[in-house]
Amino acid sequence: MYKMIVSDLDESLLQDDGRVSKRDIETIHKLRDEGVKFVPNTGRGFASVQALLAEIGTKDLAGQYVISYNGGAIVENAGNRIMVEHALPFAVADELFRLAMAEGDLCAHVYTFHHVYVANINEPEKEYLMNRGVEYEMIDAQDLSAFQNRPIAKVIFQHLDYGVRERFYEKAKAAIATPMTITYSSNRYVEFNPAGIDKGIAALTLGEQIGVAKDEIIALGDNSNDLSMLQQVGLGVAVANAIPAVKRAAGLVLPVTNNDDPITALYDAVFK
Known part of the structure; x- marks a missing residue:
């Protein structure tokens, strides 16, 4: 059973207007109720995604997380506690x-x-x-x-x-x-x-710290900075608008783009 979803934001979870669809917010809440952690895994800084965390219902919560800077930081949402950080020389x-x-x-x-x-x-x-x-x-x-x-x-x-x-x-x-x-x-x-920092390594590191095995992680992405996480977790998932290399690396290619409720499509394909 899958216990954690790590998801890219731009062009993956987020619609072109920068928002999460209402259906996907409902699905993320449903996943949380079913014990599945939903972890943004983004190139952005964790400070810039606080409004998003509030939308999906994980802001300020202990036991909920964000991976930022393409794996450069792993943060627990309660108090924005940095668990792991890696700086560029x-x-x-x-x-x-x-x-x-x-x-x-x-x-x-x-x-x-x-x-x-x-x-x-x-x-x-x-x-x-x-x-x-x-x-x-x-x-x-x-x-x-x-x-x-x-x-x-x-x-x-x-x-x-x-x-x-x-x-x-x-x-x-x-x-x-x-x-x-x-x-x-x-x-x-x-x-x-x-060097040696990417979204995939960070997803596995977070999993190790909270007791989630590699095979229990799903990763959703669309572009080349997402490849490492799709290739290293239990199930890599690509949105329909992903670049060809991401689609080739994915175990599941969704029939929908980032504008068409991708998390709901993932839930229907994997969890239902």
């Missing part, structure tokens, strides 16, 4: 940021464990962040010297052209010798996490 984060700012057309996000900072924002990104209720502070800098004594969970860079993101990915890999975990997400970001 400052020198790596700083060099990535410098490289991106030199490009001129990349929007940068710097995630500390409690705040989001954005540089060189563009109008599509402003709209995207506002749509998803992400709070952030603008910075105007060419380096991260102001963050030297602050742990950085990850840095990500936004551009709507995949070719631009891919070129920066290759440039960063060539310039920085330190191993990193690099993924794409939301058809707009290339993300840089500490």
